[in-house]
Amino acid sequence: MRRVIDGRDLLPPEPLELTLAALDQLTEGDDLLLLLNCRPAPLFGILRRHGYFWDECAQGDGSFEITIRKGIVGEQ
Amino acid sequence: MPADLSFEQAPPISVPLRFFLSAPIFGVVAGALLSWWGADVVTSRWLGETLALTHLLVAGFMLQAMTGALFQFLPVAAGCNIARPMLVAATVHPLLAAAALLLPLGLAGGIAIALRVAAALFLFAVAIVVVATGRALLRTPAQGATVLALRLAVGGLAITVLLGTALADGLAGHRSWPLVDLTSIHVAWGLGGWALVLLAGVSYFVVPMFQLTPPYPPRFARWLPLLLLAVLLVWSLQLIVPIPQQLVLICGMALAGAFSATTLWLQQRRRRRIRDPVFWFFRLAMSCLLAAALLAAGVALLPALHDEASVAWILGVLLIPGVFVSAINGMLYKIVPFISWLHLQRLALPGTPVPNILDLLPGSAMRAQMILHLLAMVLLLMSAVWPSIVTLAGVAFATSSAWLGVNLSRAVWRYVRARGRIGASERGR
Numbered sequence: 254m255r256r257v258i259d260g261r262d263l264l265p266p267e268p269l270e271l272t273l274a275a276l277d278q279l280t281e282g283d284d285l286l287l288l289l290n291c292r293p294a295p296l297f298g299i300l301r302r303h304g305y306f307w308d309e310c311a312q313g314d315g316s317f318e319i320t321i322r323k324g325i326v327g328e329q
Numbered sequence: 330m331p332a333d334l335s336f337e338q339a340p341p342i343s344v345p346l347r348f349f350l351s352a353p354i355f356g357v358v359a360g361a362l363l364s365w366w367g368a369d370v371v372t373s374r375w376l377g378e379t380l381a382l383t384h385l386l387v388a389g390f391m392l393q394a395m396t397g398a399l400f401q402f403l404p405v406a407a408g409c410n411i412a413r414p415m416l417v418a419a420t421v422h423p424l425l426a427a428a429a430l431l432l433p434l435g436l437a438g439g440i441a442i443a444l445r446v447a448a449a450l451f452l453f454a455v456a457i458v459v460v461a462t463g464r465a466l467l468r469t470p471a472q473g474a475t476v477l478a479l480r481l482a483v484g485g486l487a488i489t490v491l492l493g494t495a496l497a498d499g500l501a502g503h504r505s506w507p508l509v510d511l512t513s514i515h516v517a518w519g520l521g522g523w524a525l526v527l528l529a530g531v532s533y534f535v536v537p538m539f540q541l542t543p544p545y546p547p548r549f550a551r552w553l554p555l556l557l558l559a560v561l562l563v564w565s566l567q568l569i570v571p572i573p574q575q576l577v578l579i580c581g582m583a584l585a586g587a588f589s590a591t592t593l594w595l596q597q598r599r600r601r602r603i604r605d606p607v608f609w610f611f612r613l614a615m616s617c618l619l620a621a622a623l624l625a626a627g628v629a630l631l632p633a634l635h636d637e638a639s640v641a642w643i644l645g646v647l648l649i650p651g652v653f654v655s656a657i658n659g660m661l662y663k664i665v666p667f668i669s670w671l672h673l674q675r676l677a678l679p680g681t682p683v684p685n686i687l688d689l690l691p692g693s694a695m696r697a698q699m700i701l702h703l704l705a706m707v708l709l710l711m712s713a714v715w716p717s718i719v720t721l722a723g724v725a726f727a728t729s730s731a732w733l734g735v736n737l738s739r740a741v742w743r744y745v746r747a748r749g750r751i752g753a754s755e756r757g758r
Contacts, residue, residue, distance in 0.1 A: 264539065264541060264601070264603060264605075265539060266667065266686060269674070273674065290538075291538065295671050295675075298675060
């Protein structure tokens with residue numbers, strides 16, 4: 254299942270707050286798509302520390318799409 | 330495109346916080362002394378007391394906050410960090426604070442030794458800041474208008490302090506410098522080359538991000554600091570050759586006015602109707618900048634106004650408490666809870682509750698202090714016409730600064746308590 258958070262018109266740190274709340278409910282096999290105006294480096298540190306994986310894709314209009322999924326035990 | 334928010338490289342939170350928490354103290358001292366000295370300070374910009382108050386704000390309040398912001402902002406906006414930030418901050422912070430107290434003492438009391446020691450301390454501390462931040466800024470691969478503005482601002486700070494040292498030397502009776510010309514160049518580099526260029530560079534980054542505006546037009550953002558630099562270089566030539574002062578002043582004010590008008594225009598085009606205190610503080614700062622630019626250009630065109638003490642007072646109030654104290658006040662309300670919240674998020678395990686930003690610094694506390702700051706501004710401006718009001722204006726400004734300090738300290742205290750709770754909860758798992 255995919256959940257989408259469009260943070261492009263949200264005031265920082267609302268996108269990060271929503272993302273962290275959504276991560277708590279993310280199960281293996283699900284993914285979370287973030288749409289943001291900037292590359293969220295603080296989030297990456299938190300994801301790395303807690304074993305999540307992500308792909309990022311810069312868009313032509315300067316925004317970013319970040320796809321996050323939960324790490325599977327043993328996966329690196 | 331907004332730059333990368335490279336928070337992972339950010340310095341320990343205590344590095345910027347020590348500067349941010351110290352800044353309001355200088356505002357309290359300046360307001361209290363203004364109230365104590367009373368109407369005389371309105372009568373001339375050259376009085377020792379007036380110069381002392383000015384430097385409590387520019388070399389105390391502003392320099393503390395802007396140095397802390399620079400340390401915090403380099404990794405965020407320029408993708409670089411200063412080497413050994415704890416050591417640099419621990420060295421620079423007390424030196425700058427001591428210098429910013431000694432300088433007004435020397436200026437108001439005519440104490441030569443205080444002027445000389447303050448100048449030496451500023452020179453040493455700012456040299457460390459310039460080398461530490463300049464090295465990082467020259468090495469970063471990041472490009473763009475914000476990085477360019479930060480580089481020029483650091484250069485502007487160095488020139489301001491060198492000129493200030495020469496002035497202190499002259500006032501202490503050591504050399505016979507052309508003090509009036511040197512002062513006007515020192516003021517231009519301090520308010521224009523350092524403070525305004527830094528404000529522009531920071532605004533390019535934070536206004537679109539925190540106020541959800543479109544980005545600054547790229548060409549405008551890149552050319553503004555370069556053109557300001559060109560104006561300042563021509564302005565500085567007055568030390569050696571005659572220059573068309575009125576024309577150069579009008580060019581500088583046109584650039585400052587263009588920056589404020591662009592920021593106000595971007596605020597009008599924000600994607601959400603945000604009206605938080607940060608938005609209003611920025612709106613106040615940019616309105617004051619536009620008013621100051623128009624007034625200064627008017628003074629350049631009407632020489633009869635040039636020697637009017639009340640005009641100099643209004644310009645000073647618009648530029649220093651109006652533009653820079655307002656913008657810094659707003660930015661501190663955004664930065665301090667934001668970095669506190671981010672540090673808590675980094676420490677907490679998933680599922681551990683972390684207070685949100687408004688728990689750390691409630692909007693009601695910020696709004697109440699903002700209204701007092703606005704009142705202080707109105708009273709300070711009215712003092713140009715009714716100088717006796719300045720006592721009340723000083724009380725309002727001191728109280729507003731104290732309230733800012735209390736609000737920031739409370740946010741930091743809540744951060745420390747939350748950090749303790751998170752630590753205890755992690756240990757309990």
